[in-house]
Amino acid sequence: MTKLTIAQLLKETKLQEVEVKGWVRTFRAKRFIALNDGSTLNNIQCVVDFENTPEDTLKRITTGAAVAIKGELVESQGKGQSVEVVVSSIEILGDSDPETYPIQPKKHSFEFLRENAHLRTRTSTFSAVMRLRSALSFAIHKYFNDNGFYYMHTPIITGSDAEGAGEMFKVSTLDQKNPPLTEDGEIDHTKNFFGKDTNLTVSGQLEAETYAMSLGKVYTFGPTFRAENSNTSRHLSEFWMIEPEVAFMDLAGNMDLAEDFMKSVITYILENNAEDLEFLDKRLADEEKTKPQAERSELSLIEKLKFVTENNFKRVSYTEAIDILKNSKPNKKKKFNYIIEEWGADLQSEHERFLVEKHFKCPVILFDYPANIKAFYMRLNEDGKTVRAMDILFPGIGEMVGGSQREERLDVLKEKMAVLDIPEEELWWYLDLRKYGTAVHSGFGLGFERLVMFATGMSNIRDVIPYPRTPQNAEF
Amino acid sequence: MTKLTIAQLLKETKLQEVEVKGWVRTFRAKRFIALNDGSTLNNIQCVVDFENTPEDTLKRITTGAAVAIKGELVESQGKGQSVEVVVSSIEILGDSDPETYPIQPKKHSFEFLRENAHLRTRTSTFSAVMRLRSALSFAIHKYFNDNGFYYMHTPIITGSDAEGAGEMFKVSTLDQKNPPLTEDGEIDHTKNFFGKDTNLTVSGQLEAETYAMSLGKVYTFGPTFRAENSNTSRHLSEFWMIEPEVAFMDLAGNMDLAEDFMKSVITYILENNAEDLEFLDKRLADEEKTKPQAERSELSLIEKLKFVTENNFKRVSYTEAIDILKNSKPNKKKKFNYIIEEWGADLQSEHERFLVEKHFKCPVILFDYPANIKAFYMRLNEDGKTVRAMDILFPGIGEMVGGSQREERLDVLKEKMAVLDIPEEELWWYLDLRKYGTAVHSGFGLGFERLVMFATGMSNIRDVIPYPRTPQNAEF
Numbered sequence: 001m002t003k004l005t006i007a008q009l010l011k012e013t014k015l016q017e018v019e020v021k022g023w024v025r026t027f028r029a030k031r032f033i034a035l036n037d038g039s040t041l042n043n044i045q046c047v048v049d050f051e052n053t054p055e056d057t058l059k060r061i062t063t064g065a066a067v068a069i070k071g072e073l074v075e076s077q078g079k080g081q082s083v084e085v086v087v088s089s090i091e092i093l094g095d096s097d098p099e100t101y102p103i104q105p106k107k108h109s110f111e112f113l114r115e116n117a118h119l120r121t122r123t124s125t126f127s128a129v130m131r132l133r134s135a136l137s138f139a140i141h142k143y144f145n146d147n148g149f150y151y152m153h154t155p156i157i158t159g160s161d162a163e164g165a166g167e168m169f170k171v172s173t174l175d176q177k178n179p180p181l182t183e184d185g186e187i188d189h190t191k192n193f194f195g196k197d198t199n200l201t202v203s204g205q206l207e208a209e210t211y212a213m214s215l216g217k218v219y220t221f222g223p224t225f226r227a228e229n230s231n232t233s234r235h236l237s238e239f240w241m242i243e244p245e246v247a248f249m250d251l252a253g254n255m256d257l258a259e260d261f262m263k264s265v266i267t268y269i270l271e272n273n274a275e276d277l278e279f280l281d282k283r284l285a286d287e288e289k290t291k292p293q294a295e296r297s298e299l300s301l302i303e304k305l306k307f308v309t310e311n312n313f314k315r316v317s318y319t320e321a322i323d324i325l326k327n328s329k330p331n332k333k334k335k336f337n338y339i340i341e342e343w344g345a346d347l348q349s350e351h352e353r354f355l356v357e358k359h360f361k362c363p364v365i366l367f368d369y370p371a372n373i374k375a376f377y378m379r380l381n382e383d384g385k386t387v388r389a390m391d392i393l394f395p396g397i398g399e400m401v402g403g404s405q406r407e408e409r410l411d412v413l414k415e416k417m418a419v420l421d422i423p424e425e426e427l428w429w430y431l432d433l434r435k436y437g438t439a440v441h442s443g444f445g446l447g448f449e450r451l452v453m454f455a456t457g458m459s460n461i462r463d464v465i466p467y468p469r470t471p472q473n474a475e476f
Numbered sequence: 477m478t479k480l481t482i483a484q485l486l487k488e489t490k491l492q493e494v495e496v497k498g499w500v501r502t503f504r505a506k507r508f509i510a511l512n513d514g515s516t517l518n519n520i521q522c523v524v525d526f527e528n529t530p531e532d533t534l535k536r537i538t539t540g541a542a543v544a545i546k547g548e549l550v551e552s553q554g555k556g557q558s559v560e561v562v563v564s565s566i567e568i569l570g571d572s573d574p575e576t577y578p579i580q581p582k583k584h585s586f587e588f589l590r591e592n593a594h595l596r597t598r599t600s601t602f603s604a605v606m607r608l609r610s611a612l613s614f615a616i617h618k619y620f621n622d623n624g625f626y627y628m629h630t631p632i633i634t635g636s637d638a639e640g641a642g643e644m645f646k647v648s649t650l651d652q653k654n655p656p657l658t659e660d661g662e663i664d665h666t667k668n669f670f671g672k673d674t675n676l677t678v679s680g681q682l683e684a685e686t687y688a689m690s691l692g693k694v695y696t697f698g699p700t701f702r703a704e705n706s707n708t709s710r711h712l713s714e715f716w717m718i719e720p721e722v723a724f725m726d727l728a729g730n731m732d733l734a735e736d737f738m739k740s741v742i743t744y745i746l747e748n749n750a751e752d753l754e755f756l757d758k759r760l761a762d763e764e765k766t767k768p769q770a771e772r773s774e775l776s777l778i779e780k781l782k783f784v785t786e787n788n789f790k791r792v793s794y795t796e797a798i799d800i801l802k803n804s805k806p807n808k809k810k811k812f813n814y815i816i817e818e819w820g821a822d823l824q825s826e827h828e829r830f831l832v833e834k835h836f837k838c839p840v841i842l843f844d845y846p847a848n849i850k851a852f853y854m855r856l857n858e859d860g861k862t863v864r865a866m867d868i869l870f871p872g873i874g875e876m877v878g879g880s881q882r883e884e885r886l887d888v889l890k891e892k893m894a895v896l897d898i899p900e901e902e903l904w905w906y907l908d909l910r911k912y913g914t915a916v917h918s919g920f921g922l923g924f925e926r927l928v929m930f931a932t933g934m935s936n937i938r939d940v941i942p943y944p945r946t947p948q949n950a951e952f
Contacts, residue, residue: 005624005692007624021723021724021915022692023690023913024913037692037723037724038626038690038691038692038693038723039624039691039692039693064912064913065913066913066914066915068724093913093914093915093916094884094910094912094913094914094915095913096911096912096913097911097912100911101912103912118683118686118905118906118908118909119686119690119908119912121686121687121690121691122690127690127691130626130628130687130691131626131691133627133629134626134627134628137617137627138617138621138627141613141614141617145614148481148483148515150514150606150607150610151609151610151613151614152606152610152942153609153699153716153941153942154942154943155714155942155943155945155950155952156632156676156699156701156714157645157676157701157713157714157945157950158950159950159951159952160952167649169633169647169648169649169669170647170648170649170652171645171646171647171676172645172646172648172652173643173645173646173703174652176646176648176650176652176655176663177655177657177661177662177663179652179653181653185653186653187652187653193645193703193705193713193947193948194713194945194947194948194949194950195947195948195949195950196950198950200632200633200647207594207942207943207952210594210595210597210952211597211606211942214499214514214595214597214598214603215514215515215597215603215606215607216481216498216513216514216515217514217515222698222699223629223632223698223699225632225633227649227669229669237633237669237670238631238632238633240629247497247513247514248497248513248544408570429593429594429951429952430594432594432595433594434570435572435573435576436540436570436572436573436577436579436595437499437500437540437541437542437569437570437571437572438542438569438570439497439542439569439570440569465629466628466629466630466631466683466687467630467631467683469631469633469670471669471670471671472669472670472671473670473671474631474633474634474635474670474671474672474674475635476631476635476636476683476686476905
């Protein structure tokens with residue numbers, strides 16, 4: 001008797017006695033169980049001999065019940081599957097009361113499923129999304145491993161708040177009601193667990209730079225945090241980020257790396273996750289049909305993925321992009337929500353999407369941004385007003401990747417920090433990298449959930465992470 | 477002109493013009509640069525024509541300086557390397573003042589290097605350790621991916637404090653000095669970011685169970701936290717944990733999985749990281765020589781790794797182990813620090829190591845522990861006093877893996893929670909798994925840093941994670 005997963009069974013050509021365990025998705029005509037074990041989107045059909053099965057057992061074959069089935073794997077008579085199981089014995093492992101089980105065999109709203117996030121991967125949509133999330137994670141590790149990068153775990157709790165990427169959460173073991181105070185009436189952080197005030201990290205980049213400047217090519221893939229009160233479908237308070245960092249690589253090399261990387265991970269899921277992608281492609285198409293014509297996407301999910309893998313990414317300077325946008329129809333006709341009037345403007349998603357979807361019709365890498373709208377650690381160009389930053393823009397979603405060549409000159413970096421009131425004592429170790437064997441180096445950051453949204457066609461970021469953390473919500 | 481990493485260059489057989497960038501490890505006789513770029517433990521020797529190089533440039537070739545070298549790859553005359561570079565041009569990219577650079581070409585204490593953790597991967601020992609850490613991470617992801625597991629990111633910030641694995645850190649955005657209070661004078665957590673009191677997670681297991689009960693086979697690999705004031709060489713406040721969880725798998729299956737998994741990841745580094753392992757093997761042997769004979773390990777580092785891959789893990793019940801220990805020489809002669817007197821005793825590292833190193837001479841899996849020394853979610857055996865728990869014991873380090881079959885019976889689980897005062901409202905979603913389609917399931921946890929210690933022979937856990945977080949220390 002062979003014990004295989006349903007994914008394996010569905011590919012079997014040898015007809016045989018099998019044992020299979022899973023959860024009932026549906027049971028119809030007292031005869032056909034659609035059984036799923038999570039290994040694949042597809043169910044295996046198990047045909048029950050209802051005349052010789054006790055009525056009491058039949059009643060307990062309900063949606064969500066866990067069952068163990070023994071039987072014979074045979075060619076299927078029905079359409080949609082090549083094999084099915086003729087049940088010789090069935091055991092109910094765990095009942096599921098149809099009166100109270102939240103996941104019924106019908107369409108549930110995503111809002112409802114978010115409230116039942118512990119059960120939502122029992123639906124086809126969420127199991128497909130989470131299998132893809134897993135596959136994308138693996139594709140990322142595989143890409144970097146294959147290309148000589150070392151994976152680095154940067155710290156989550158940080159004593160620094162100088163990274164400047166956003167509002168931070170405090171981490172503390174002090175008594176919240178009666179915190180110890182200094183003589184001056186301030187919080188006495190020497191009594192705190194780490195002997196100082198600590199926060200949850202907003203980025204591992206600065207620490208990743210320390211490893212790039214010794215191990216050469218490194219990357220991080222870990223959780224990062226923002227305490228901003230942004231209750232939108234695009235923001236999470238806790239999300240995962242990928243940040244490669246490479247010594248001796250300039251901005252052009254950074255663009256090459258990012259393009260190759262994005263194409264590689266998307267190719268991986270196209271090759272390895274076709275069933276889940278096709279299901280989500282169809283789901284998105286159905287969702288699009290409910291929208292007014294003007295708001296529908298021109299590309300299907302799979303077309304969007306191939307848009308990335310099959311096109312060269314167009315490299316355009318920020319200055320050039322501003323010219324294109326200023327002279328574009330939607331700008332002149334005031335169709336943009338934010339009209340582009342002059343050099344220096346921060347681009348919005350609508351502008352990024354215009355460049356990608358309407359103007360260039362391919363993924364776009366914008367580079368050489370105005371220094372004053374970008375972070376302190378980015379390499380200042382010789383013009384004194386732009387920095388070697390790059391953003392990669394994708395269809396539908398706008399910015400996917402943000403990166404830069406880093407400022408490797410000690411004096412320039414110190415000047416920038418002084419202007420922004422970042423104390424040198426806080427980043428002494430970061431400055432050390434510029435004191436001892438400094439060199440050109442670059443890297444980028446990719447918000448993992450944005451990638452999962454892009455790859456699955458889900459439109460709310462809460463639906464691509466198992467247990468989303470957002471303002472007023474830390475359930476499960 | 478070929479641009480290759482030093483790892484690639486050292487394997488080249490085609491003699492050619494090359495360009496190489498890296499950091500100077502040593503420069504001797506105004507002639508021989510040992511150059512390293514982090515891609516490998518080994519340096520490439522670059523031979524400078526000092527008679528035709530300006531004195532000013534020669535002076536700047538100091539330990540830690542970043543340089544770009546062009547030259548010819550030739551067969552080496554010296555021993556210890558097959559190829560070397562005859563330098564035709566050298567450019568100093570970043571100086572390193574030999575008067576102030578902390579990493580001198582001499583032996584530094586690990587304590588000193590911990591204070592310079594941003595530079596310590598510029599030493600052979602720490603670069604080897606961190607390359608192995610990266611390789612082990614990849615081996616873990618590869619093992620699970622190859623075996624049909626889905627990777628799941630469990631939440632870091634949690635609203636639950638019922639996991640019971642240890643003291644937790646608070647996460648908050650409340651004003652620390654003047655927190656909002658309720659009418660009763662308690663902290664008003666409705667004003668907190670998540671609308672309630674939140675902590676950093678101590679384990680992803682409970683959430684992983686929710687995904688096992690829908691996707692079948694899943695695992696987590698993420699950071700976990702303990703706010704215990706343990707200032708030892710074996711404790712971190714922030715560490716990474718791997719937690720697989722599998723539906724329809726009992727304790728025997730759990731043991732099979734854990735043994736196969738541990739053998740697989742250690743085999744991976746033996747096959748892929750031989751140079752770094754040999755270096756660390758030698759380092760450990762040198763360190764052992766400084767210890768009194770009685771305290772030295774019988775096994776070298778690589779022998780310890782093979783002890784795991786080449787032996788079957790012996791499976792022994794807790795009850796049997798207690799008998800063995802009670803009757804053992806060190807127990808009778810009172811050589812143990814903790815004398816084993818009766819069934820129910822919690823085993824210490826000295827007992828675990830005795831079983832592995834002296835008695836069975838192979839890795840050991842202990843199972844069926846007394847219920848009252850194990851967690852609430854472990855499956856109660858029919859005897860009513862033991863649970864289906866298992867610990868895997870390794871030489872030198874004791875417990876490496878801890879796991880169990882989970883309690884799948886709603887009534888038994890509720891009873892246990894009641895006894896331990898764990899409110900059902902906090903874990904309603906965990907109980908739901910037992911209400912709807914419950915089934916036998918199991919999993920285990922592996923502290924990643926303990927694995928890295930075992931695999932590298934490092935004896936202080938602070939030396940196997942880039943930036944350790946411990947009481948009174950959150951630097952970098």
